[in-house]
Amino acid sequence: MPHITLGETQITCPDGEVLLDSLLKAKLHIPYSCRQGLCQACMLRSLDVTPPAAAQIGLKDTLQRQNYFLACRCHPEQDMHIALPDQHGAAVTAVVINKQWLAADILRLIVQADSALSFYAGQFINLQRTDGLTRSYSIANLPAPDHTLEFHIRRLPQGQFSTWAHDELEVGDTLTLSHAQGSCHYLSGNPAQPLLLIGTGSGLAPLYGIINDALNQGHSGDIHLFHGSRDPDGLYLVDELHNLTATFANFHYTPCLSSADNNLGYRQGRAHDLALTNQKSLKGWRVYLCGHPEMVRESQRMAYLKGASLRDIYADAFVVGGGQMP
């Protein structure tokens, strides 16, 4: 009988019994609902072995690769260390090593974690200030041997965390990092698949990471990036991205300005309109959408109706709290 370890507790899962039942019998608090592999409320993550395939049916492939699985569908085949989706691994401390402004309102924050953090570029991490104030930011770089992480933080008027990060956070200060979360990242295994990435504002952060990841892994399919902003100040890394198009023939970059005064050679209009309206079919494409929640929602729908499959649409709406504490 396989032994299953969750935090401090170890249980055994008898043959023929699903893991969810064994966990519930042990009086462990596992959220669950349908018990049929559909609602995904009982999603857990294996911290060591690959979970049984039957326990991963229906999960997005990025979640599958991260060894998430459904407890109600899981007949363990071997010993496993498992965790609830939001509590695996201890938090990590990081030191600010660089602050640089990529545009008037966009801060590039580089931190160095005190230990290795497993993540994919494009996932997000919750950054926590010493007093507990916590906000999510997307990772713009690839895992590096020196454990550095890059974030792009946009200043919001009166935004608690972003204003503090821009004005008061100093090199040498520490932050607490959660583990990396979310399924908005590059997936190897289909190098010829065309990719469409649409971002507004600091929504470029995860996309920048994903693009570099893809190019680094030799992605051969076309990669189209549309980055949008209301005003020219919100477009950043423009030179870097233009340079990438010079190096990689399959990378295409379209900076878009939605405001009227545009004599800087950018495309005129909203990024997702420009990206999606003239696109005949997105059948077989993978689509990444990051930034403004409304843009993300509209684009999800448009991309889907243009033929992209639901599981190939990856979205991170940068939902902003609007005054409520996390």
Next chain:
Amino acid sequence: MSETAEATTPTLSLFEQLGGAAAVDAAVDIFYRKVLEDYRINRYFSGVDMEQQAAKQKSFLTMAFGGPNNYSGQDMRNAHARLVKMGLDDSHFDAVMENLTATLQELNVPENLIAQVDALAETTRSDVLGK
């Protein structure tokens, strides 16, 4: 060894014959796109959150495929009551059935199974329409 015993159970349910949860996953992409493109009914599905709507389509398909679900007739009435107020009637129900059948045909599901799915979905008509 219990899995093998399960797999060789002689009488497979409709849901199992269709391919279970994996079949629902395959069908939802096609079905929901048809529904959103169908001018006769898409106004009923214009909820903002697509992921949530898609999850509900999954519940719908699981139920229509004879899969495990906990919906009672009363639940079906409640779930669609808001839509009945918006004018949901037999013509809309027929349109959904049409999209369902077309989805299954596109997935090359055998006609005899499609007929069973249609018959099963048909049993919910009066509850869905609040009659």
